[in-house]
Amino acid sequence: VVDYTAEEGYYRVDNSSLPSLFNGDFKEALKESFQRIKYGGVTPTAQKVYYINLQEIKGIKFGTPNPLNYFDNFYNSELFLRAFGTYSIKITDPLLFFMEAIPRNKDRVNIEDINEQYLAEFLEALQAALNQMSADGIRISHVPSKSRELSKYMADILDEDWRRMRGMEIQAVGIASISYDDESRELINMRNKGAMLGDPSVREGYVQGSIARGLEAAGSNEGGSATAFMGMGIGMQGAGNFMGAASQANQRQMELEQAQNTQNTQKNHWFCTNCGAKNFGNFCSECGTKRPSANVCTKCGYKPSGKTPNFCPECGSKF
Structure with missing residues (x-):
């Protein structure tokens, strides 16, 4: 040169x-x-x-031939995924890039011509970046939307080596799609279903749906509905007790949650300072007066337990 x-x-x-x-x-x-x-x-x-492009070179495609492991704290499990997307680089030292990365037997070189030799290093850094995102508590389903954080992780891992050895650095990394292997997908579906059944109303619907499907299957039996229902009745003597107990437990939990919500609502009531009406919302249902920001004396800090008086009984200040 x-x-x-x-x-x-x-x-x-x-x-x-x-x-x-x-x-x-x-x-x-x-x-x-x-x-x-x-x-x-x-x-x-x-x-x-030779002319070397010093602008950001975008749209370099990558894909993981083998699944990468990712520990998800939300599922508390080791999941395996495949990722596909694009990344971009920028040449920071054209002389070093020409000496170390450009073949001497070609008059024109595109980034795709030399990308294969650096893809292994990129995927190794991608695995390290995903491990760092996992350690930071990022859910696996949120990884595609965290392209800025992923670019930062990749830059921290690769930039020093690539800048020193080849005169280029990572600019941006974007993941277009993430797919899971069969075991990880089955685990995610199972955990999501378990979380959904944590809601008593959903559990009750699941119990009633199971009973309805059993009755429907019995009615469509070719041997006759009477025989089917007799067999079903014998079988449900044991299962029915469990279904009934599960349904009663769901009903009790829903009633308890409703009572707690009602109790919390009752605690949040207030009395209108204009007409004295008892209210639960942000405005008085009788005269439309806005709920005061704090039912407390601004001078001495007195908090009335019942209806708000016109004057503070402790210091005489007007509420």
């Missing part, structure tokens, strides 16, 4: 130093001709001009 420049403008190649018959260098010109014959008619001292 003789010289380089990053400035815009026109440049002229000056070959005045080459030997020529017109300036009296007969011996040197003859020697140059013999050298060209030896090299197939091409001067052995030829120089080439």
Whole structure:
């Protein structure tokens, strides 16, 4: 490499130093001709001009051929995923990039031509970045929307080595899609179903739906509905007790939650300072007066337990 420049403008190649018959260098010109014959008619001292793109190179595709492990704190399990997306790089040192990354036998090189040799390093850094995101408590389903954080993790891992060895660095990483292996997908569905059944109203619907499906299956029996219902009755003597107990437990939990919600609502009541009506919302249901921000004396801090008086009984200040 003789010289380089990053400035815009026109440049002229000056070959005045080459030997020529017109300036009296007969011996040197003859020697140059013999050298060209030896090299197939091409001067052995030829120089080439290379243009290197210093802008952000976007749209470089990547994919994980094998599943990557990711520990999800929400599911408290080790999951395995495949990720597909794109990333972008920027050349920070064109001379180092030319010397270390560009093949010498090509006149034109696209990033796809040399991406394969760096893909293994990129995927290794991707695994390390995903491990860091897992340690930070990011759910696996939120990874595609965390492209900025992922880019930062990847830059922290790769930039120092790539900048020092090849004169380039990571600019952005975007994951287009994430897919799970069969075991991870089954585990996620099972945990989601278990979380859904934690709601007593959902559990009650599941119990009633199971009973309805059993009755429907019995009615469609080819041997006759009477025989089917007799068999079903015998079977449900044991299962019915369990279903009934489960349904009663669901009803009790729903009633308890409703009572707690009602109790919390009763605790949040207030009395209108204009008409004295008892209210639960943000405005009085009788006169429309807005609920006061704090039912407390601003001077001495007295809090009335019942209806708000017009004057504070402790210091006499007006409420």
